[in-house]
Amino acid sequence: MPVQPLLALRGVSKRFAAVQALVDVELEIRAGEVVALMGDNAAGKSTLVKVISGVGPADKGVIEWQGSAVQIRRPQDAQVLGIATVYQDLAMCGNLDVVGNLFLGREIHRFGVLDEVEMERRTRQLLHTLSIRVPDVRVPLAALSSGQRQVVAITRSFVGEPRLLLLDEPTTALGIEQTSQLLDLIEELRDRGLGVLLISHNMGDIKAVADRVAVLRLGRNNGVFDVNTTSQEQIISSITGAADNTTTPRPSRPEEAWP
Amino acid sequence: MAVRGRRARARAADAAPEAGRRREGHRWYTERLRANAGAVRRRVHEGRLGPVPALLALAVTWSVFQGLNDNFLTPRNLSVLSVDIVGTGIIAVGIVFVLLIGEIDLAVGSLAGLAGALFAALYVNLGIPEWLAAIVAVASGAAAGAVHGFSFAKIGVPAFVVTLAGLLSWNGLMLYLLGTESTIHFNQDGLVAALTSRYFSAAVTTYGLAALGTAAYLLVSYHDRRRRSTAGMPCRPVGEIWARTALLAVVAFAAVHVLGRFEGLPLALVLFLGVIVASDFFLRRTPYGRQVLALGGGVEAARRTGVDVVRVRISVFMVSGTLAAVGGLFVASRVTSASQVPGSGMLLISAIAAAIIGGTSLFGGRGSTWSALLGVLIIQSIASGMALLGVQPPVQFMITGGVLFTAVVFDSLARRAAESGWRA
Ligand SMILES: Nc1ncnc2c1ncn2[C@@H]1O[C@H](COP(=O)(O)OP(=O)(O)OP(=O)(O)O)[C@@H](O)[C@H]1O
Numbered sequence: 085m086p087v088q089p090l091l092a093l094r095g096v097s098k099r100f101a102a103v104q105a106l107v108d109v110e111l112e113i114r115a116g117e118v119v120a121l122m123g124d125n126a127a128g129k130s131t132l133v134k135v136i137s138g139v140g141p142a143d144k145g146v147i148e149w150q151g152s153a154v155q156i157r158r159p160q161d162a163q164v165l166g167i168a169t170v171y172q173d174l175a176m177c178g179n180l181d182v183v184g185n186l187f188l189g190r191e192i193h194r195f196g197v198l199d200e201v202e203m204e205r206r207t208r209q210l211l212h213t214l215s216i217r218v219p220d221v222r223v224p225l226a227a228l229s230s231g232q233r234q235v236v237a238i239t240r241s242f243v244g245e246p247r248l249l250l251l252d253e254p255t256t257a258l259g260i261e262q263t264s265q266l267l268d269l270i271e272e273l274r275d276r277g278l279g280v281l282l283i284s285h286n287m288g289d290i291k292a293v294a295d296r297v298a299v300l301r302l303g304r305n306n307g308v309f310d311v312n313t314t315s316q317e318q319i320i321s322s323i324t325g326a327a328d329n330t331t332t333p334r335p336s337r338p339e340e341a342w343p
Numbered sequence: 344m345a346v347r348g349r350r351a352r353a354r355a356a357d358a359a360p361e362a363g364r365r366r367e368g369h370r371w372y373t374e375r376l377r378a379n380a381g382a383v384r385r386r387v388h389e390g391r392l393g394p395v396p397a398l399l400a401l402a403v404t405w406s407v408f409q410g411l412n413d414n415f416l417t418p419r420n421l422s423v424l425s426v427d428i429v430g431t432g433i434i435a436v437g438i439v440f441v442l443l444i445g446e447i448d449l450a451v452g453s454l455a456g457l458a459g460a461l462f463a464a465l466y467v468n469l470g471i472p473e474w475l476a477a478i479v480a481v482a483s484g485a486a487a488g489a490v491h492g493f494s495f496a497k498i499g500v501p502a503f504v505v506t507l508a509g510l511l512s513w514n515g516l517m518l519y520l521l522g523t524e525s526t527i528h529f530n531q532d533g534l535v536a537a538l539t540s541r542y543f544s545a546a547v548t549t550y551g552l553a554a555l556g557t558a559a560y561l562l563v564s565y566h567d568r569r570r571r572s573t574a575g576m577p578c579r580p581v582g583e584i585w586a587r588t589a590l591l592a593v594v595a596f597a598a599v600h601v602l603g604r605f606e607g608l609p610l611a612l613v614l615f616l617g618v619i620v621a622s623d624f625f626l627r628r629t630p631y632g633r634q635v636l637a638l639g640g641g642v643e644a645a646r647r648t649g650v651d652v653v654r655v656r657i658s659v660f661m662v663s664g665t666l667a668a669v670g671g672l673f674v675a676s677r678v679t680s681a682s683q684v685p686g687s688g689m690l691l692i693s694a695i696a697a698a699i700i701g702g703t704s705l706f707g708g709r710g711s712t713w714s715a716l717l718g719v720l721i722i723q724s725i726a727s728g729m730a731l732l733g734v735q736p737p738v739q740f741m742i743t744g745g746v747l748f749t750a751v752v753f754d755s756l757a758r759r760a761a762e763s764g765w766r767a
């Protein structure tokens with residue numbers, strides 16, 4: 085019996101007023117698998133993430149969760165399924181503290197009163213298990229550095245035991261150590277049977293953790309590749325469009341060479 | 344697959360039992376103490392000073408006027424002041440809600456006037472029971488707020504414009520209701536009149552209330568501390584809790600004592616404090632309040648975590664409309680009449696100024712309903728002090744305007760500091 089993918093997108097399209105951002109996109113993510121999503125700027129990667137997280141539902145297309153079609157029209161729908169997202173722009177409230185941001189939208193309350201103690205306890209626990217250091221969990225987010233804010237955003241995606249993680253360029257502001265830590269974490273999650281969608285422009289990171297690479301180009305699928313059997317040049321030419329003969333190929337950048 | 348094996352998977356031991364967490368809690372606190380000096384500097388830098396500037400401004404205001412005229416800090420003057428602030432203060436609490444989501448409500452002055460006129464017209468002219476008339480008046484504020492909120496949140500008209508239209512329309516409706524009489528007087532012994540004319544004078548009651556408030560604060564602080572220490576989390580030292588409670592007790596008992604030397608503790612002041620405590624609780628301790636603050640911190644961020652932005656926005660304008668109407672009843676109660684005197688403009692300006700001077704940011708997300716109390720105290724103190732000195736209203740306006748300007752400049756600088764931190 086073939087294993088049902090955790091999440092499958094079938095023919096997803098989305099249009100903004102003047103821009104056709106996604107056209108008939110297909111994507112499958114299995115449990116225990118890290119899928120990288122690559123593509124040039126404005127290829128539609130973030131738009132796809134927002135389709136899955138319920139923030140910007142698709143105009144057309146079907147989302148299947150473990151083999152059955154589901155409706156994800158609101159962020160809550162995705163939350164109920166166990167989909168957690170780290171957005172490219174982080175989408176956090178600078179005036180709320182770390183605890184407030186972590187539990188925003190899923191506050192713990194007793195008789196309608198926020199249980200700050202319990203939320204703070206779980207925050208500390210979570211930070212501890214992820215071995216993340218934040219100077220003070222009660223400091224407003226605006227007072228943290230951008231890297232620290234990104235770490236908090238990543239931490240937020242672990243609140244409430246997610247089953248599928250969407251990471252939209254989660255390492256842009258991270259230091260070397262934090263990036264390596266996140267990659268470790270992604271591997272650990274994969275081993276625990278979570279599905280992960282990782283968006284990144286960094287070939288090294290993707291080579292290190294991803295199982296497959298899905299490429300988007302101008303809002304369309306432009307191939308799915310097995311990381312272990314595909315050369316870097318193949319993927320890059322698929323990203324830049326050299327492989328679909330629509331544009332002239334751009335030379336690959338030397339610092340991104342595969343080992 | 345060889346690549347994967349190379350990635351180390353060393354992770355800090357998750358076997359950190361009770362003792363470890365205790366130790367961590369302790370270390371956290373000492374670290375925090377050490378960082379205290381730096382933290383204060385950072386707070387100044389980032390513009391997170393809370394009520395400190397407003398408290399300083401109030402202290403300066405009181406010292407200056409007391410220095411210029413020693414009738415200022417008399418029980419009589421303070422008693423009058425404590426009732427005068429209530430109408431504007433309650434309206435300012437509503438303004439705090441609106442400012443917290445980063446918007447403005449220019450209609451509150453007109454809504455306050457409308458509530459007074461509606462109440463008087465229903466009660467005096469139509470003979471409807473007083474309590475019912477009062478409820479209808481307050482409900483009219485909620486309904487008008489819902490209209491503003493709907494137009495803003497659902498249709499997308501800027502709140503500034505919607506409420507500007509409201510300012511004009513509701514003022515027109517009030518003039519229409521008052522008709523040719525231009526002033527409707529109502530019963531001096533009635534329910535609404537009692538709002539500002541009733542005083543608690545029995546020492547048992549007044550000191551009892553002060554003791555009750557202090558005890559409640561102590562109890563809540565202790566309860567919180569116990570829960571945190573049971574969970575092995577850093578918590579406030581007992582000494583600090585006692586110091587804060589003592590400070591609160593001094594302020595509460597001093598106020599009761601001074602007010603008791605005139606007519607007693609005004610009912611209006613007790614109700615005002617009740618509104619502040621309740622609204623502060625709602626904003627800081629309930630999921631709804633968290634959503635309001637989140638909206639002020641970033642609409643898109645709030646939306647992405649599932650906040651129903653339209654619903655929260657409408658509700659906030661309803662809160663401000665309702666509180667404007669309640670405040671309007673207090674204003675009418677003070678003069679036991681509703682009249683055409685064009686005071687609604689001044690009311691609007693004072694309420695907005697109070698919220699901002701008290702420390703709530705114009706730019707959303709930062710502030711507390713306590714700033715309504717502090718701000719309105721400062722504004723009314725200036726007005727009352729000037730009146731004692733015989734200064735003409737034009738000069739009063741200029742000085743209050745100057746204070747407001749200073750507050751807004753501070754607010755903007757604080758925002759810039761926070762922004763630069765955000766962008767860094
Ligand atoms: N809210 C929006 N309104 C209008 N157009 C949008 C909106 N969001 C995205 N777009 C458009 O959709 C296209 C895809 O954008 P998207 O953000 O998904 O790209 P991306 O692949 O994430 O790029 P990047 O690598 O720069 O993050 C772009 O042309 C963008 O201009």
Ligand SMILES: [Mg+2]
Nearest residue numbers: 129130131172
């Ligand atoms: Mg993007």
